[in-house]
Amino acid sequence: MKSLQILVFCICSCVVSVRASSPGKAADQVRRPGDAFQRGLTALRENRLEDALVELSAAEREHPDDARVRNFRGILLARMGKNAEAASEYQEANRLDPLLEDAYRNLGFLRWTEHQLASAREALGRAVTLSPDDAFAHYYLGRVELDAERYETAFHELEVSHQALPADPAFLIQATTGYISLGRLDKARKSLDQLARASLSDAQSIQLASLLLSVHENNSAISLIEKLNSGHSRAPAAWAQFDLALAYLLAGNYGKAVAQALIITETPGPSVSRSPRPAPAWSVMGIAYAHLKQGDRSVNALSQAANLAPDQEQHWLNLTRELMELNRPPDAIKAVQSGLAANPKSYALHLRLGAAYLAAGRYAEAESVFRDLVAAGDPLPTGYIGLAQVLMRTGRAEEAAAELGDAEKKLGSQFLISYFRGLALDRAGKPSEALLAFRKAVQLNSTSAEAHLNLGKVELAQGQVNEGIAELQQALGLNPDDRQVTRLLSQAYRRAGDAKNAAKFAEAFTEAPASNTAEIVGDFIVPEWQAPAESAER
Numbered sequence: 001m002k003s004l005q006i007l008v009f010c011i012c013s014c015v016v017s018v019r020a021s022s023p024g025k026a027a028d029q030v031r032r033p034g035d036a037f038q039r040g041l042t043a044l045r046e047n048r049l050e051d052a053l054v055e056l057s058a059a060e061r062e063h064p065d066d067a068r069v070r071n072f073r074g075i076l077l078a079r080m081g082k083n084a085e086a087a088s089e090y091q092e093a094n095r096l097d098p099l100l101e102d103a104y105r106n107l108g109f110l111r112w113t114e115h116q117l118a119s120a121r122e123a124l125g126r127a128v129t130l131s132p133d134d135a136f137a138h139y140y141l142g143r144v145e146l147d148a149e150r151y152e153t154a155f156h157e158l159e160v161s162h163q164a165l166p167a168d169p170a171f172l173i174q175a176t177t178g179y180i181s182l183g184r185l186d187k188a189r190k191s192l193d194q195l196a197r198a199s200l201s202d203a204q205s206i207q208l209a210s211l212l213l214s215v216h217e218n219n220s221a222i223s224l225i226e227k228l229n230s231g232h233s234r235a236p237a238a239w240a241q242f243d244l245a246l247a248y249l250l251a252g253n254y255g256k257a258v259a260q261a262l263i264i265t266e267t268p269g270p271s272v273s274r275s276p277r278p279a280p281a282w283s284v285m286g287i288a289y290a291h292l293k294q295g296d297r298s299v300n301a302l303s304q305a306a307n308l309a310p311d312q313e314q315h316w317l318n319l320t321r322e323l324m325e326l327n328r329p330p331d332a333i334k335a336v337q338s339g340l341a342a343n344p345k346s347y348a349l350h351l352r353l354g355a356a357y358l359a360a361g362r363y364a365e366a367e368s369v370f371r372d373l374v375a376a377g378d379p380l381p382t383g384y385i386g387l388a389q390v391l392m393r394t395g396r397a398e399e400a401a402a403e404l405g406d407a408e409k410k411l412g413s414q415f416l417i418s419y420f421r422g423l424a425l426d427r428a429g430k431p432s433e434a435l436l437a438f439r440k441a442v443q444l445n446s447t448s449a450e451a452h453l454n455l456g457k458v459e460l461a462q463g464q465v466n467e468g469i470a471e472l473q474q475a476l477g478l479n480p481d482d483r484q485v486t487r488l489l490s491q492a493y494r495r496a497g498d499a500k501n502a503a504k505f506a507e508a509f510t511e512a513p514a515s516n517t518a519e520i521v522g523d524f525i526v527p528e529w530q531a532p533a534e535s536a537e538r
Contacts, residue, residue, distance in 0.1 A: 036062060037069055044076055052076050067097035071106065078110055086110055090123075101130035105137045112144050120144045139163045151178035169195060169204045173211070180214050188215060196220075202228060203531040206243055210529055218251035238264070238278070239530035245284045246529060254288040261285035265304075279309035280527040283318060287524045295326045306335070310342035313349055314525040320352050321521055329360035347373070354386045355520045358393075366390045374403075381407060381416045386520045388420050397427035415444040419451050426458055434458050442471075449478035453485055460488070465496050 040055030056073040063069050074089030090107035093100055108124030111117075121144050127137040142157030155178065158165065165171065172191050179188035192215070195208050205228055212221035225247050229240040245260035264281040286301030302319040309315055316339030323332035333356045339349045354369035367390045373383035384407035391400035401424035408417050422437035438455035445451060456471030469492045476485045490505035 035059070037066075037072075040076075041072060044072065044079075049076065049080055053080070065096055067093040067100045067103065070096065071100060071103040074103070074106060074110075078106070083110060083114060099130060101127050101134065101137070104130065105134065105140070108137070108144070109140050112140055112147070115147065117144055117148045121148070135161045135163055146174050146178060149178070149181075151181050154178060155182075167194065167198075169198050169200050172198070173204065173207050176211050180211065185215060192217070201532075202240075206239075206529050206531050209243070209247060213247065213250045218247075218253075222247050222251060222253075237532065239532055242278070242281055242284075242527075242530045245281060246527060249284050249288050249526065252291075254291045257288040258285050258292075261288070279305040279312065279315060280530070282308065283315060283527050286318060286322065287526065290322050290325070290524070295322065298322050299326070303335075306339065310339070313339060313343045313346045314527075315339075316343070317348055317352060317522075318524050320356060321524060324356065324359055324521060329356050332356040333360060333362075351382055351386065351520055354383075358386065358390060358520075363390050363394050367394075374407075379411070381411060381414050382520050384411075385416055385420050388424055389520075392424055392427055397424045398430075400424040401428055401430070401433075413440065413444060415441055415448065415451075418444060419448070419454075422451075422454060422458075426454070431458055431462055435462065447478060449475045449482065449485075452478065453482070453488075456492075457488065460492055460495075465492055468492055469496065 036055045037059035040052050040059055043049075043052035043055055053073075053076055056069065056076055059066075059069045060073055070089045070093035074086040074093065077083075077086035077089060087107060087110060090103045090110070093103035094107075097103075104123045104127040108120045108122075108127060111120035111123060114120075121141065124137050124141040124144060127134060128141060131137065138157050139161035142154050142161060145151075145154035145157060148154075165175070172195050176188050176191040176195065179185070179191060188211075192208070192211060195204075195211075200208060205224055209221040209224045212218075212224070222244070225240065225244045229237075229244050241260070241264050245257050245264065248254070248257035248260055261281045261284045264278060265285070282301045282305035286298045286305060289295075289298035289301055299319065299322055302315065302322055306315040306319050316336060320332045320336045320339070323329070323335060333353070336349055336353045336356055340346065340353065343349055350369060350373060354366050354373070357363070357366035357369060367387065370383050370387035370390060374387055378384065384404060388400040388404050391397065391403065401421055404417050404421040404424060408414070408421070411417065418437050418441035422434045422441055425431075425434035425437055435455070435458050438451060438458060441448065441451040442455055452471045452475035456468045456475060459465075459468035459471060469489065472485055472489050472492060476482065476489065479485070486505045490502050493499075493501040493505065
């Protein structure tokens with residue numbers, strides 16, 4: 001596909017560059033019959049590459065300062081597969097003539113084919129700046145941004161180019177992924193319809209199934225993988241068997257996920273897998289059991305996954321998450337220590353060890369782990385959050401606020417830092433500062449019900465009743481089942497003299513239990529799709 005694009009692109013470049021040549025001596029030389037440059041262009045158009053190389057090399061010797069000669073020699077060298085030499089020619093063309101947009105465009109295209117996205121973006125960006133109406137430059141800049149998963153910019157550039165978009169499966173999969181990421185579900189469904197009618201490789205079919213699950217087309221996704229699975233009925237493919245189990249899990253059909261994973265783990269022989277106990281299948285089974293609230297079975301399956309692949313940290317993370325969910329922190333500590341023995345440099349497992357110590361009430365050990373992470377220059381806020389939680393639990397809320405203040409200086413404004421700093425300041429008896437921290441948290445993440453709730457509570461405590469009511473209403477809108485919010489709203493309306501709304505929210509309430517370690521534990525890490533060894537493109 002890309003070789004065809006290169007051919008079309010180079011021909012267009014030739015036509016555009018000759019037509020756009022500026023007047024002067026060099027332009028006269030381009031038009032002069034029999035000139036080496038003209039002969040080289042003719043040979044290039046006729047796909048006589050060796051002849052073109054002879055003529056354009058001669059033209060370069062004759063006119064060493066002509067940027068256009070360098071540009072076309074670069075095109076030729078790219079056609080011949082000599083990318084490094086082609087790039088040098090384009091760069092020299094732009095050194096000679098910084099306004100030669102064609103050379104920037106050609107260099108950007110070349111870098112895109114090599115998947116050097118940063119340099120491709122830079123060159124194509126210069127081309128677009130010099131020639132805002134260049135459809136090719138906009139199009140390939142869009143392709144660069146699509147490869148880089150910068151979807152908003154990618155679709156803007158593709159739309160500005162007014163070029164017909166490819167209908168090949170690889171592009172449609174990329175575009176659909178982007179549309180889903182941006183929430184453009186109408187466009188995503190149109191692309192999915194095109195993919196469903198296309199001839200796909202097995203690997204592309206798995207990608208399509210994943211995308212279908214992303215838009216909750218669960219039955220279509222499962223039917224697609226079941227079809228793939230049945231196509232290998234004589235010798236069941238391990239990847240197809242596993243992907244079917246994963247599809248059931250992601251679709252929320254946990255019973256079938258367990259049953260399908262059991263087929264893999266209980267069926268020995270090379271037709272299913274080289275290993276009769278593949279770790280990812282045990283992982284799928286364990287996560288499914290966890291969702292089914294069968295804790296012991298979940299722990300057993302996740303332990304199997306961890307023991308089969310001890311060097312893969314995600315299995316230990318899943319196992320320790322379930323142990324902590326079951327309120328078994330001592331077991332979680334033992335498991336994470338085993339994981340660290342196999343993965344001593346794992347940041348995630350060190351973080352999990354701190355969380356497990358915290359859940360077990362072993363605050364000194366937890367503090368030591370989190371302080372080590374912070375001292376090592378933790379690039380994420382989670383180590384600081386864990387340390388702050390330890391400090392708050394041990395009556396050092398003001399110190400927790402100070403640590404989070406340092407984190408903000410190092411890492412910049414982040415929601416979790418502001419939110420937990422608000423909690424620490426409120427507990428330290430500094431409501432005015434807590435108010436500012438919670439307001440910043442809400443600005444950074446307006447969809448956090450907890451941030452709105454805590455901001456509303458502090459505002460009520462500060463006598464800002466109307467403001468508190470507004471924040472609590474926001475929290476209730478984001479989490480309608482939170483009875484703590486409705487209780488506070490009832491109190492707030494009573495203080496505001498609104499008996500009707502006070503009565504509306506006045507009923508039996510139960511406080512929602514606080515989650516002290518959720519931010520440093522997270523959810524299960526679901527195994528990745530498995531694909532056949534074939535290429536993703538046909």
